[in-house]
Amino acid sequence: MKLPLAARAALAWLACLGAVLALLPAALAAPQDPPSSEQIDQWIEHARGGKPAVRPQAAQRLVRAGAPAAARLLALAGSTSKECAALGPDLIESFGAFESEPLRAKLLEALRDPDFPWRPAAARGLAAKPKPAERALVLALLEDPLAAVRAAAIDALRALGEKEARDVLASRLADEDDRVRRRAAALLSDWGDRTSLAWLLEDLARSDSFFDRATGQMARYEAWTFLKTRLEGTSRSIAFQPQWAPSEVQAVDARGALAQALFSTAKSPSIPPLARAAQPAIDEVLGLELRSCRKGEFFLRWNSRDELWVGLGNAARLPLAPGTSEKLLAAADAAFRKLGAERFFGEPGCDLEDYLWRPAGSPRAEVFRLSKGPQAVQGLRPAALQELARLLVASLPTETDASDPRTVELARRVREALIALGGELAG
């Protein structure tokens, strides 16, 4: 019997489909070939020195490769902290995802070493799969000097389901870093404390900036990401756009509706001053931004009214001795004139020491930057900035408000960060 062309085509198609379906279970069940040692080494190189976006993807492939990759990483991690650090943050973080006790021991060792440069990555590695036996370490990390480590410790608490630690977690609602506060608020809410959502709601009203950086806007986006997922699946469908300026009518209305929906009142619970969405008129002229992978982050601003402002968001105001601003601004002006067109010193790396300068009338701040990798670099800070750095530290009050963590022991902490970044200070 001769079938029409269309029928023959249909039969051929069905035959192909049958063959594919017959082979599918075998294909799915067949174990994939383990990657070769060359392939593992290639992924390690990608994870260590590839493009920033590639590094975590390559590390993930190593984790999927399992034992052979773990063995290779363990060999490369060597026996010293320096050898281990040379693997870079993405591989250090991946240690926590392997089922390998020796790699886990390396991860914990890195976390306990205050001089290890990739402790935030190690903390994220721990948070991926924390073990009950690591509970005490996780709780200790909630008090770590590095905000990124504290944030990861909150993620670890979530993974452990450590609801008994609710009180310790609640203390993080007064953390000096807003990203830590938001994580704490989100987790407390998930554990049943709805009032903590007030911290996220407050962030939706932020419009602060640090020189040209829209820090309030970034806070609004992150807070809304946390908040909207906690409203999904409920009847609280409220339109809010984080790009709306907080003073716009639609933004004000949306926040009011959110407060009503979350707290059954137009006013949300009281939150501490450092977490409030105030936008003081700082009129910053001179700034110092420090990002040390060992000593933490500091955001300091001076204006021409003998005031120092500490931190982001609702910054803490510290009055200075009369004449301090005039002296500092003159020193800054002289230092920056000496530097001329030069704007950075050192090499790209995780450690940054930025001097920001916006004299009256300047549309944008100028940024003079020192940067380096995890290793100390002698003489990194140019002579023109040495005297300025010394004067800035000298201007920091030694007695500060103990209720605001951003100002506690500020002079000592900033001095230590400066030394870790640009080297010893003059004088």
Added chain:
Amino acid sequence: MRFSAANPALSALLVSAALVAAPRDEDPVEVDIAKLVAITYEQGKPLPKEIQELDGKKVVIRGFMDPAQQTPDRVSAFRLVTDSCGCIGKPQVNHYVEVTLSGIDSEFRTNMVELEGVLSVGEVEEDGFVTSIYRLEATAIR
């Protein structure tokens, strides 16, 4: 029919038609880098609709050159980021815009920059790794 510039009505009609037909110098859309960065990105999953709609658009965007690429040389390509440091978490592929300067170059800038150009949105892969989801061919840097 021969066109005569002496006929003002016909001239106006033809000029109007030419203006409609010719590609207009599109006004750039102001794009907030914080909005790009804030998406929840999962490899292989569709990007949010409002982000996809930016693909091919002429945009103005502000941000900072990634300090990890700091160099004393002039640059014709760099990553644009929101902040001087990704210090709180692991940098992800949605945390930057891969910028190529078209017909211009620049010194490496430590302060905020404003760029104008055409934005491309979507995953680009190299060796099986996603290397970018936002790319900007910038024709102006301020």
